[in-house]
Amino acid sequence: MSTATAQKKGFGATLWDYLTTVDHKKIAILYLVAGGFFFLVGGIEAMLIRIQLIAPDNEFISAGLYNQMFTMHGTTMIFLAAMPLIFALMNIATPLQIGARDVAFPFLNSLGFWLFFFGGVLLNLSWFFGGAPDAGWTAYAPLSTTSPGHGVDYYVLGLQISGAGTLIGGINFLVTIVNMRAPGMTYMRMPLFTWTVFVTSVLILFAFPALTVGLFLMMFDRLFGANFFDPAMGGNHIIWEHLFWIFGHPEVYILVLPIFGLFSDIISTFSKKRLFGYSAMVFAVVLIGFLGFMVWAHHMFTTGLGPVANSIFAIATMAIAVPTGIKIFNWLFTMWGGSIRMTVAMLWTVAFIPSFTLGGFGGVMLAVAAADYQYHDTYFVVAHFHYVIVGGVVFGLFAGVTYWWPKMFGKILNEKLGHLAFWPFFFGFHLTFFIQHFLGLMGMPRRYWKFQPESGLDLGNLVSTIGAFLMAIGTVIFLINVVYTSIKGEKASDDPWDGRTLEWSIPSPPPFYNFKQTPLVRGLDPLWIEKRQGNGKMTPAEPLGDIHMPNNTIIPFIMSFGLFVSGFGFIYQTDDKAWLIVAIAGMLITLGSMFVRSVKDDLGYHIHKEDLEKGAGSE
Amino acid sequence: MEKYTNSTAREFHKKKNKEEMKYQLITFALMIIFTLISFGLVIGDYNAMLTVPVIILLACVQVGFQLYYFMHMSHKGHGLPALFLYSGVFVALLTIIAMVTIVWW
Amino acid sequence: MKGWMGKSRILFTLSLLMLFLAGCGDPQLSALQPKGEGADTIYDLMMLSVIIMVFVGVVVMVIYFFVLIRYRQKKDQEDFIPKQVEGNKFLEFLWTIVPIILLVVLAVPTVQKTFMLADTTPPEDKKDEAITIEVTGKQYWWHYNYKGQEIQTSQDLYIPTGERVYLKLTAGDVIHSFWVPSIAGKMDTNPGKNENEMFLHAYEEGVYQGKCAELCGPSHSLMDFKVVAVSNEEFDQWVEDMKNVNTDATPESQSAQEGKELFQEKNCMACHAVGSSPAAVGPNLTAFGDRDKIAGILDNDKENLIDWLQHPEKIKPGNKMTGKYGNTDAENPLTDEEASKIADYLLQLKPSEITPEDAQ
Amino acid sequence: MSAEELKELKPGQSPNEPEKATLEGKNKFLGFWFFLGGETVLFASLFGTYLALKNSNLDGPPDEELFGLELVFIMTMILLTSSLTSVYAIYHMKNLDFKKMQLWFGITVLLGFAFLGCEIYEFYEYVHHEGHTFTSSAFGSAFYTLVGFHGGHVVFGLLWFITLMARNAKRGLNLYNAPKYYIASLYWHFIDVVWVFIFTVVYLMGKVG
Ligand code: HEA
Ligand code: HEA
Ligand SMILES: [Cu+2]
Secondary structure, eight states: OOHHHHHHSOHHHHHHHHHHOOOHHHHHHHHHHHHHHHHHHHHHHHHHHHHHTTSTTOOSSOHHHHHHHHHHHHHIIIIIIIHHHHHHHHHHHHHHHTTOSSOSOHHHHHHHHHHHHHHHHHHHHTTTTTOOOOSTTTTOTTHHHHOSSSHHHHHHHHHHHHHHHHHHHHHHHHHHHHHOOOTTOOGGGSOHHHHHHHHHHHHHHHHHHHHHHHHHHHHHHHHHOOOTTOGGGTOOTHHHHHHHHHHHHHHHHHHHHHHHHHHHHHHHHHTTSOOTTHHHHHHHHHHHHHHGGGOGGGGOTTTTOOHHHHHHHHHHHHHTHHHHHHHHHHHHHHHTTSOBOOOHHHHHHHHHHHHHHHHHHHHHHHHSHHHHHHHTTBHHHHHHHHHHIIIIIIHHHHHHHHHHHHHHHSBOOOHHHHHHHHHHHHHHHHHHHHHHHHHHHTTOBSSOSOOOTTSSOHHHHHHHHHHHHHHHHHHHHHHHHHHHHHHHOOBOOSOTTOOOSGGGGSOSSOOTTSOSSOBOOOSSSHHHHHHHHSSSSOOBSSOSOOEEEOOOOSHHHHHHHHHHHHHHHHHHTTTOTTHHHHHHHHHHHHHHHHHHHHHSOOOOEEEOHHHHHHTTTOO | OOOOOOHHHHHHHHHHHHHHHHHHHHHHHHHHHHHHHHHHHHHTTOOHHHHHHHHHHHHHHHHHHIIIIITOTTSTTOHHHHHHHHHHHHHHHHHHHHHHHTOOO | OTTHHHHHHHHHHHHHHHHHHHTTOOTTTOTTSOOBHHHHHHHHHHHHHHHHHHHHHHHHHHHHHHHHHHTBOOTTOTTOOOOOOOOOHHHHHHHHHHHHHHHHHHHHHHHHHHHHHTOOSOOGGGTTTOEEEEEEEETTEEEEEETTTTEEEESEEEEESSSOEEEEEEESSSOEEEEOTTTOOEEEEOBSSOOEEEEEOBSSOEEEEEEEOSOOSGGGGGOOEEEEEEOHHHHHHHHHHHHTOOTTOOOSSHHHHHHHHHHHHTTGGGTOOSSSOOOOSSOOOTTGGGOSEETTTEESSHHHHHHHHHOHHHHSTTOTTTTSSSOSSSSOOOOHHHHHHHHHHHHTOOOOSOOGGGGO | OGGGGGSBOOTTSSOSOGGGSSHHHHHHHHHHHHHHHHHHHHHHHHHHHHHHHTTOOTTSOOHHHHOOHHHHHHHHHHHHHHHHHHHHHHHHHHTTOHHHHHHHHHHHHHHHHHHHHHHHHHHHHIIIIIOOOTTTOHHHHHHHHHHHHHHHHHHHHHHHHHHHHHHHTTTOOBTTTHHHHHHHHHHHHHHHHHHHHIIIIIIIHHHHO
8 A cells, every 4th residue: 555556556556546545645646636627627717707808898608607607716716726735735744744644534634635526526517517606606695595596506515515524624634733743843843834734724623614504504595495595584694794704704814824834934945044033923823813713894894884893894904914914024034144046936935925915915905994895896806816816825836836746746847847837827917917906996896797898998808818818828838847747857856955844854755654763853944953963864753663554445435425416416306306315315325434434443554663674665 | 641550540540530520410510500590580580681691691601611520621631622612712702793793684 | 037127127017008008997987086075085095005005015025126136046155054043023023013003004094984984874954955865776777766855766876966965775686786986985785674875975077887896697797877966956957857757748759659558568567667666677767768878788779779678688688677578589579660669669758858968 | 552452441451541542532532622613613603693583583483482491491401411421421431331331321312312302392393383484484494503403413412322332332441432432422512512502592582582
């Protein structure tokens, strides 16, 4: 079951290996592939949006299809592309950075992935079965509860299933970071990426239940005749808005915090300096996480909550600029006095700083409640969040993937092609989204299928579309790079970037048990310390001994598959009650596999000391 | 942590467990009393302005008992559980306050 | 890579150029050319925030470029190990406190203006004259009820200039949002009992573009309306005219008379009203001939109207008129002749002398 | 370790806290508490929704007319007692007395079923005699969703206990199953915690008006 033997296996065996794996490194690859796929899907949807908006009164796609397009674009990008890609990075790096052999619950790790995956597939199948959801990614009731067809049902069930996966993943990382750290790895010695994973997981833990409940209520309304959001039956659609944003706002920090952490690691590595103001950085992350729960109503300034609520939430929102600013300046001063190497990973990082700052400025402007009466639901908002999400999260994902690619696959992504992918994407990004600020102010609301000629909006939209094409070119070059690297790429050493943290102290890719002996951590940037003050290697914290490993299992796959099946049942039982049988059958599959899981002892196995000495599992 | 204990130590722990069980019983009795008071207040039809805060307070205290005694949150090694539970309570309170104050129609 | 600076400069000039070319958009639509109290107030807030952002932005960018140029690894210094600085208390204090101060500067007027814009009750001494209009958003049109005036119309909202007009907003089906960028910010219209409030206060006469700003279905982007701001005298005249609409008047031309009959025959009255009447399935048509646009988006002429009557679904997907009479391919469609007659009837519904033209 | 985990725990040579003696146990313990933190938010969202909609009963009976306190009182007593019995079970677990532990968990399960029976009866009455259904008004939807979610938790807890007890009946307490029993009992207490708020906020406050 080691990576070494996997390479010699046939296709079927490899597939089986990935279906059953509980190894965080392989799960990271699964997340990367699935998330990358959905990113392309979401990207194609974005391109169709932009093509529709290339000229006024365009008839490229129909009105109904357009609504489905941006709904699915937003939903796919947030839940099925950005989150899983972040989970890919969390999975590959977190256990390695804290010197652990795996996450706390390998089984749940696998379950989390498969739930996300089947949820995402369910959601996207709506395209083929009568139409995708069309009420926006925010799915405001009563538009969503009254939307005809099954589109929104797919939204509700798809997100419910994949959301459960995310929640499980969050708890898993929390326990991993609390319980699995190597000796000497105190909280204040954890790399910043690990810290942000920790805080992000806290946000997941407390934000996702609100979404879960919201989705349940909407599901009951749509599928079982409940009246939560129907004003005629005494319901109240504002409840959905609150639940969605109590989840939704923390969600955007869930996206961006790990990226902050990753940038901290990258900047410090490629400036050859320790992170400037480490404790302030940690403090800022925690503060952002905390404040992130108290600002959700800034998405509802025009709902009519009244001036008192609006003012409170405006001020709370502005407060977030302070810890974020602390981070920006600390990054700049980490580079100050350093020796900056402009590798591709660093290039994305350096490009992130002004891009994100601009996006953040847009955010603070939006937080001015009174002014938001103008900005809200216009392209100004679209510009803001793409600036923070693309200029922050997507740049970060490119940086992170480039940075950890050698650790994941043992090869370095080609640097030349990397630069080639960066520039069109970077220019395209600013071209697409900068102008959108002005489009919004000039009176273009968002979610508009068409804009009228002679509104003075033509040129801006054209420019924006051209930019999107440049981004597509950048993405394609990145894909070419991936293919090129896997065929011809140069083999990576253990420590290709002159790294500072533990993941660079073991082979690339690491053996399936990660650390032969758990390392002893002597300070912040443990590997750097050993390189400067020791012999360049980590000192083991324990003698060589047997290593306990978990068994592979197909149960998570089957469990998730059961929910997937039952999702269909629930969706179609409104047409024909016979579908309830499918819903129940699916539930039984899931419950049955849970039952099997709980009655069958799963004790794992041991790699023996002798085999370790012989070098089992390593290359 | 000492892993295996010899039989005298085991006896000692048994005794300690027993003592704790006594507290658990007292806790339980108090919980029952609180419940009775709550129901009594409502059945007795006292002033609502007074009843509501009192029964909510009683519920909170009762839940505190559950958490600290029945669920052993008073024991050591429960720092993180407490931290996370209270964080959850914090978010929970925000949610509930929002729902009862700014969803107003 | 070497051209990093150069490339950024190109980017900067490019975006400036774009701005220049784009101008500031349609003056009747743009929030950047405020022509009313709300928009004006907000514009000031925007500018304040922009100034703050530019200030912080400049500081960040100066440090940024300095660092990137000065501290790039030099060719011969690959082994150079920089000093591992832990931090700097003073600097860290500085970049905590300065943003806080800046944000306070921003927050104070924010709160002030938020309350100011929420002040939607007419002052005591003007209680009686103040104009209050109930606005209802429906898929995909707008209805207005001038309270205490017996006037209910749709689509074009007539208001006098130079005073606050108070709006009470609700929706008939899903959430919409009422937005007239050049006069005021937006406010959601909620279905159900709740009502939102805002005010419009146009400084000068004009026909201002209004948009629906909350996703409400396929034709969300086509739910345009107009705010027609006219002088006080003209407004009084309009009120007078609208109150005295004779709904039974026989149209002058033969074809319009037949159109009127067809209008009843085809059951258009089931959804539309002529004369003051509450929001129905379709918009009120009392002043149809005076409308600035047909269905919110088409120029108001006969050709367009015929097209609309025959193919509403093509023009405004998902609207509630589709399928209510012969306008789908399946049924026997409205003939060109019928459509033309109905159009003649509708276009002569001009109860008032005051039209959008007076607002120029 | 592992195989050793399956050896039955004997007095005299076992850890004091068998539920936290292994790394897996520690992980489970912590992870489950974190999960409960998330559940707090989940139920808060439901409570919030309920509070926002509790007066939207339309033509149906309002809460003060609908609820009867006798049954709720009985249910409360049953559930509180079941909380105590599961404390007893854990007490015996710590004393490594497997038989007694199973016995007390058994009693807990029976009480759980009794509670569930009452709840089903209550719902049945509401639906068939009061015209208060899931779909009759927003109040109905909110009530059944909140109380039903709690009921669903009870069902899941019962299944969990039963599976655990049946699976381990023959082999006694060991380091592998001790954490499982422990977190199941935590779960059960949490259900009780939620109920305390349900009877206070839904029923008692409903009565007070
Ligand atoms: C990664 C995602 C992400 C991030 C990080 C942010 C960050 C912020 N967001 Fe954004 N936001 C979104 C994603 C994100 N947002 C999305 C997706 C939406 C729309 C959802 C939808 O409707 O579909 C949205 C919408 C949104 C709105 C609602 C707009 C509307 O619909 O009307 C508001 C309003 O307050 C807002 C504010 C902010 C603020 C203040 C920040 C702050 O955190 C930014 C802080 C950063 C800085 C300020 C820059 C650096 C700081 C300094 C250099 C220090 C000095 C600065 C000052 C003194 C100003 N955001
Ligand atoms: C993570 C989040 C994320 C990301 C990364 C993006 C990325 C992009 N987004 Fe979007 N977007 C959202 C989240 C995101 N978006 C959300 C939440 C909404 C709101 C939805 C709503 O209103 O409900 C939104 C809405 C939104 C709108 C507004 C629609 C409207 O309101 O009507 C627009 C319009 O320009 C847009 C454009 C883009 C573009 C051009 C990109 C580009 O950056 C995309 C770049 C990627 C590519 C171009 C992919 C290239 C792929 C290929 C070239 C295919 C190759 C294929 C093979 C090899 C098979 N997005
Ligand atoms: Cu937000």
